[in-house]
Amino acid sequence: MRYFPLFMDLSERAVLVVGGGEVASRKTEALVKAGAQVTILSPELSESLLRLWHDDVIHWIQQRYDSAFLTRNYVQVWATTDHAALNHQIHADAKLLGLLVNVVDDQPYCDFITPAMIDRGLIQVAISSGGSSPVLVRNIRESVEAILAQNLRVLAQFCGEKREHLKANRPDVNARRRFWQSFLADPMVKETQERTILEHRYQHYLAMPELDVREVVWVICDTDVELLPMKAVRFMQQSEQVLYHRDIPAAGLDLCRRDAERAVFASRAELQDLLTRAREETHALCIMVTATDFQAVADLKMKGERQFGCGVYQSE
Known part of the structure; x- marks a missing residue:
């Protein structure tokens, strides 16, 4: 993973865009939407940028590029001109000041890249191929x-x-997580856009007593993690703790909830020790084993603990 995914707060932050054409327009519109204080450095502006300037949405320095316009007040610099040599010079000048810089459509000269975005208000989904395949990202x-x-x-x-x-009302973090899981799984909550209905369902779940329900699931996971059933993956993503054999593939662990407590074991004895405490303290426990290892520890599975693996579901 070359690029670390990051959402950056640009509200009221100064950003410099060098260039005033269509590329600059697209980037500026997105930056303005994020609340950035955008300054355009260019002798001319496109029609859309002129409208933003006339509406006092952006600042405009009507000059050709000069390194004197770069200052450490900017948190980002965007080079969007049609001249590669000039863009590379902007990159070099910005790096001397320790500024984050993006030379549009020139990945080797980018400290950061912009992903494809899905915008649902506070919910934002970003998808990136690291600049390698924009068409694939668009399809995704x-x-x-x-x-x-x-x-x-x-x-x-x-x-x-x-x-x-x-x-x-729910001081315990795991209790809050279980509350939100129940609330968000409610069919009415999934469909409605009416706040009154959301409030009604919220109060409904808030009034329900907190049940001390504990669930343990065994997941048999080998190399091809795509063979895992959806029920297994759903539980893995909701688990509070994951006990996993050292031979579990990284792709399998990546399917588990990122902030779940994790503990690795290499033998039956180690797993048995972990299980004693985990069964008492964890409401949603996931045990991940390989098919080979499961044969050696299968008798540790208690009645009522579910088992998933390789496309096969077994309730007992």
Whole structure:
């Protein structure tokens, strides 16, 4: 992974865009939408940029590029001119000042790249191929966008407004997670854009007693993780703790919830020790083993603990 995914807060932050053409227009519109204070450095502006300037949305320095215009006040510099040599000079000048710089469509001269975005208000999905395949990324974005509910804008805002309220009513972080999982799985919550309905369902789940339900799932995971059933993956992403054999492939662990507590084991004895405490303390426990290793530890699985693996589901 060459690029670390990061959402940067540009609200009220100074950004310099060198160039005033169509490329600059596209980048500027996105920067303005993010709340950045954009300055354009260019002798001329496109029609769309002129409109933004007339509306006092952006600042305009009507000059040709000179390194004297670069200052450390800018958190980002964008080079969008039609001249590669000039863009590379802007990159070199910006690096001397320790500024983050992006030379558009010239990946070796980019400290950061912009992904394809799906915008649902507070919910933003970013997709990137590291600059290697823009068409593939566009196809993925279209596929993902088609399955994302339109009510995510309202839902995200509602959940954000309720965070502190729920903390006061559910002090335990795992209890809050279980609350949100139940709330967000509600069919009415998934479909509605009415805040009154969201409030009604929120109060409904808040009034329900906190049940001490503990669930343990065994996942048999080998090299081809795509053979795992959806039920297994869904639980892996909801687990509070993951116990996994050292031979579990990295692709399998990547399917687990990122902030779940994890512990690795290499033998039956190590797993048995981990299980004693985990069964008592964890509400959602996932145990990941390879098919070979499962034969040696299968008798540790207790009645009622579910088992998934290789496309096969077994309830007992």
